[in-house]
Amino acid sequence: MADPDPYDILEVNANATFEEIADAYDRIMAYLGADSLAMYSMLDDVDLGAQRVSVEDAYRVLSDPDRRSAYDRHRGGYPDLLVPRSAGNSTLTTDFGSPTPTSTGHPRSQSPAAPSPESHAILAAPSEGQSARPGRGGLARPTSARRVFPTLDLPHLGDESELGGADLRRLRESAEASIEDIAVITKIGKRYLRAIEGNDFDSLPAPVYVRGFVGEYARALGLDADSVATCYLRLCRRYREGGG
């Protein structure tokens, strides 16, 4: 099934400005937000959670010019947060921007700029336990600084495979990424990221949220978000059906 169109989700035109997108997000979260009475009894918790996740995802794409451009180019699919470099280079980059011409004519022959402390400060992680409201000030325009992760040794995921938090942590560590790095990229609170890695299922929210969180985590590492999330939820479901 194709990913839903973020423009449709936020009910904005394809040429909407950032202000229009932010206003649309605010207006939708006014009734979808956790504190709102407007949705009481209209949808059940699972559907409500799914709606919130889809709105958050849509805003995350459309409020970031590079992600939005990448989406508009791809149209119909959310772009991976990380794209592989050309052959011969073992690093991954988060660069969605237009390739910068270099003296060699190859857009990615340049080494990416080392991340500056300011860029990490701008892309601040959300508060613990709160949905990642990418505020207009909090979600800065992407800068030229990008964190680069090494290529990962990807596990094979079959139809019945389970993938646990320890696997995700191992993959993250082999990518030389910290929990903070993942929190910055995904806007997921570190509390939930630690719970995911620790298989602390009792501390995780409803499955619809967990699927979203694990998918974003996987995407940040350049992994297949759907496969990883499915395999993780398989483990989670087994735990919960077993009575914890």
Add this chain to the structure above:
Amino acid sequence: MNFAGSEDSTEHLVAAAAESALARGGADGGRREIIAVGGGKGGIGKSLVAANIGVHLAQSGRRVVLVDADLGGANLHTCLGIQPPRQTLSDFVDRKVSSLSEVVCPTPVKGLSLISGALDFLGAANPKYTQKLRLLREISRLDVHNVIIDLGGGTGFNILDFFLIADHGILTVVPEPTSIENAYRFIKAAYYRRLKTLDLSLNLRPLVDEALADKGRGLKTPADLIAHIESKNPDAGRTLRQQLDGFPLQLVVNQTRGAQEDKLGIAISDACRKYFGIPMRFLGSIPYDDAVWRCVRRRVPVLSAQPNSPAAGAIRAITRNLGLHSLTAAESQSPDKT
């Protein structure tokens, strides 16, 4: 007062009301508009809203009649500071009087009259559905500019039918989950009631029944229902969507405290449009105001006794937002009949 009659009688009922609407010539040849105030829950201020909208319209020169259809819980006479009238709605329904105008009584507000439901209690009478039909026709023919019907709580067929014949159906809520839950229940009930009556002309009963039977298996909202019907019969789905545009749904949020609750009305309207597929106009919020309970205690309308209070100002704004048609010069100059 329970109106006997099968569910199928609703089709005749609403069709007859529709005919009445076509002949709904108001006072002095202008167009009479009917306002119904409901909410699905008791004690949230429907009578306050109905009475004070009536006061404001009367103060602006219109002839208005309030109809207290909250049988068993009639309060409009108390809100207006008059004793329970001797002749009430059930006298007309029971044919103790031949014309509805015989049970219209004056109020202290010039231009404002009342058809009271006082002294009537549930089960006092059991008219046939033809009585309800007659009542709706007579309401539509009253010689006034506006009829305002104060509905009771709940989602009984009587309440829904009165709501559906109105030009302006006002849903009143307070910022509490129980009120909002009841309001959504009311909206769905009214919508499905409307859907069943549309089936007459579109011959969609099997499709609608099938879709309604699927509720809970993916068809959780009216929007799901329409989408399902549209997938089976695109023409029917398109027509149903057009009919929904005429659904007379408007919202008032009463007893708001603070800016966040003032915004609740917009949030509810947006949510209703998006997830029910039903457009809803937000008319405004009425702030929690001590002036209101003081006036209720004194049995006077807040618009009369405390016109400068925040609640009174809010009700005036809500009335303006209804978008009632303007009185013609002839209508404005006609002598009052109180």
